[in-house]
Amino acid sequence: MINPTWLNTFCTLVEVNHFTQTAERLYMTQSGVSQHIKKLEQQVNCALLERHGKQFSLTPQGQNLYQQGSLLLKDWQFLEQQLKDDSSYSGAVKIQSPGSCGLKFYNQLLALQSEHKELIIDYRFAPNVSVEQAVANHSADIGFLTQAPTFSELTSHKISQEPLLLVTPAGINMPNWQTLCELGFIAHPDASHHAQLLLSENYSEFEHIDQIRRTGFSNQISLILEPVSLGLGFTVLPAHAVAAFNKPALIKTHHLECPVSESIYVCHHRNRPLAKRMNTVIELIKAGVNS
Template identity: 45%
Template sequence: MVNLTWLQTYVTLVETGHFTQTANKLAMTQPGVSQHVRKLEQHYKQPLLNRIGKGFELTQAGHRVYQQAQRTLGELAGLEQQLSTDDPFNGPVRIASPGSLGLELYPLLLNLQSKHPKLSIEYSFAPNTGVERDLVARKLDLGLVTRLGERPDLAYQPFGEEALCLVTPATVPEPTWDSLMTLGYIDHPDGPHQANLLLGANYPEYQQLSQFIKRGFCNHISLILEPVAQGLGFAVLPKFAVSSFAKQEAIRVHGLPNPIAEPIYLAQRRHQALPTRLQSIISEIASALGQIEASSN
């Protein structure tokens, strides 16, 4: 039987990509990390890493061992959690999503925690790639993303959708092509993707975002509409980010002939055993998203 400590060291090494960082993270020495890798190679009777200078790449066998080690350690961690506490409203819940979703869901989960104080909600705001990365690194229990990823070590489940909105200053009565060209565009990290989806489906003139004058950029989800409210440009944002903006009287959300919504996916580690409290959180979020969609129709 392979030593689980060797497997944990190996998984951490692969995920950090650095021997020194692995040693620091696991409170080991760097030679100790190398020794665990050698032990695994001796156990499986083949090399797992190709050393390249101070770095390395995985061999084919190394990839297979890493994938199996992830599953094994994840299942054991899940079992340990379930055995230690299987209360549906007791224990930590680490979850992350892109910012707009977080603005809607984090207050709902805090309300749930206020009813069940033994819950500990740890909510992170991150782009899709960051959510996936932290899930793989076991820094999260659950993630919500707005595109179907391609990580083989993660499982994705359709979970809902969030409408995209065209937002202008309140002084703009109709979002004609000419008025948008005159206004210019307020950019944000997901802006190009979301603008391509919504504008491409509704304006025959639209080819790419660079057709508009870029009036500014903001990466803080709660402040992206601030320059729009001040008349400096238009933006394309998900509905939850728009509805949470404080200065609703200063902006106008326009209905378009072809509504577009971004899908929402629940992401988790493949073969991850979910304790009851995580299943409860999933049910709560699904219910909340379902009620929001129903009220929007």
């Protein structure tokens, strides 16, 4: 069995990429770090590093050990923490989601944390694919997604639906196809997906969002509607993101003839049991979206 202390030293060295800084982080001497690496190489009977003076690179075996070993270390750390403390209202919970649902969920979770000071909410906003990756590699405990996950490491279930809305500058009353083409499209990381879902159901002319010229882009959920409010284009966004915009008088939301909603899924790692505090978070969000 691989020595976990030596493995931790090796993974830390790979991440820091510097022997002296690794020693400082682990409260060791530089020679101690070197000894751990040497002992680990002897234990696995292969070279893990190729040394180039004071620099180094990973051998193929070293790269494989780092990829698999770092996941093992995270699992061991998670298990240790879970054994120490499995309270429903204390400990850290790492959560990721796309911006729209996150705008609503984060405030709900902050209210929960305000009631239970020992609960630590770590919330990060990211596109669906990044959320999946984070949960799969244990960088996040829970993920909320607006598309069904594709990673085999994840298990998920649908908890709600969120309407998609066409948003134009305030002066636009009945946006036909020509109006949309004249306005131009304000893009965002999920724009193609959202536009495909909503516009294809309501405009016979629509085939792909590239038919409409792009007049702007923002990857900040709170800023996507700023150019729309200035008359620079239109966009398609989930309802939570539209509701959070702080200048509602400058935009117009259009409920089209064929309403379209996207599903919201909660996911976690298939091989990692949920701690009680994580179930607390999931149940709170489910109650909020279905109330």
